[in-house]
Ligand SMILES: Nc1ncnc2c1ncn2[C@@H]1O[C@H](COP(=O)(O)OP(=O)(O)OP(=O)(O)O)[C@@H](O)[C@H]1O
């Protein structure tokens with residue numbers, strides 16, 4: 001307990017950054033992932049090809065490399081400078097988006113084709129068919145895998161510690177300097193991650209109830 | 216288009232061909248349907264009836280030939296196509312009501328999203344249509360809470376809400392329990408009486424006799440024979456049609 005209470009400042013700052021990384025990256029990953037996922041099921045071959053390329057390249061690259069690129073490669077491109085936290089957010093968003101896209105695509109495939117055909121038959125365009133008819137039904141079946149992706153994102157935020165972002169994954173190194181026992185610190189960090197994941201699980205249950213589709 | 220005679224074809228299918236891989240599903244199909252005409256399409260399983268219907272509102276692409284609705288050629292893709300599709304109502308064998316939307320929303324969705332009708336007007340018109348097909352009191356329910364016959368009548372209302380020029384029905388009663396078939400056919404007969412142009416794939420001969428102006432018999436992707444219903448059922452000319460009728464009549 002003392003390890004926690006004597007260093008509460010370190011824990012709160014660390015976890016605050018983690019939560020910010022998670023929320024902001026999660027938001028952009030869902031947004032971008034939906035766009036990429038839509039490309040993968042679109043009737044336009046060029047969009048489909050781009051979506052496939054994106055998913056295959058990004059999903060098969062280790063997260064560390066993606067973050068490495070944004071932390072050290074990106075500044076050399078002569079584009080506007082961004083700090084380490086921002087580049088971690090960009091990296092996490094792009095990386096997670098590829099998973100979100102795949103989850104959505106598989107979810108879209110669970111919706112009977114007749115639903116999309118009926119939508120097209122009354123004159124809805126592709127985007128409308130997707131957003132009004134297919135995705136709302138797909139969301140129900142993608143909730144469990146989508147939350148797995150979000151939980152993975154939450155844990156992946158700790159990789160950012162390696163790139164000078166001071167989040168929960170960096171707490172141990174920081175407190176080691178204050179002479180705290182590493183194992184106790186790590187247990188506390190793990191404990192708080194479990195709490196965060198439980199909150200996510202609660203949220204998942206809530207949405208599953210809300211988006212129940214009767215067939 | 217302005218010089219178009221009133222008797223000109225509302226739906227015109229000219230020399231249409233389509234393959235699924237090696238399979239030649241539509242072979243040089245020519246079919247003109249006049250305004251107000253009711254055409255029943257029958258034929259053995261796999262003869263291309265569904266594919267023809269789906270080609271008419273371009274749910275299925277074609278390789279050659281031309282299909283036009285009310286003098287307008289079917290566009291390739293995009294906004295134009297979506298607009299033209301709204302002129303062609305389609306009713307599917309499996310109803311395909313939007314599972315996550317209420318009955319009322321199923322009917323108002325098209326008018327609101329495609330035609331830009333305001334919600335209040337769309338709901339008023341939808342309720343009138345639902346009353347007309349006899350499911351007005353089901354408006355707030357979800358599709359899964361309705362019987363098959365009720366769902367199919369809602370699907371008809373949903374198509375009618377777009378004020379289509381022609382209605383396509385692809386075996387609208389073959390997924391239904393026998394006791395629900397008539398409630399759907401009655402709605403269709405009524406629609407035919409009111410002058411709706413209809414293309415109906417069905418093996419319900421009662422419907423064909425009561426409502427159809429013409430029966431088109433398809434086999435192996437071709438239109439083999441067409442005639443007024445009475446003549447077709449009592450005195451078919453082609454061997455294929457005779458053979459087919461003898462099979463379905465014994466059931
Ligand atoms: N998407 C598809 N891909 C490949 N083959 C298809 C596809 N859709 C239909 N077919 C084939 O094309 C042929 C014609 O199919 P279609 O559904 O038009 O027949 P149908 O006359 O409606 O038959 P049914 O009475 O069984 O509904 C069939 O042999 C069918 O297996």
Ligand SMILES: [Mg+2]
Pocket residue numbers: 264265266385386
């Ligand atoms: Mg069929």
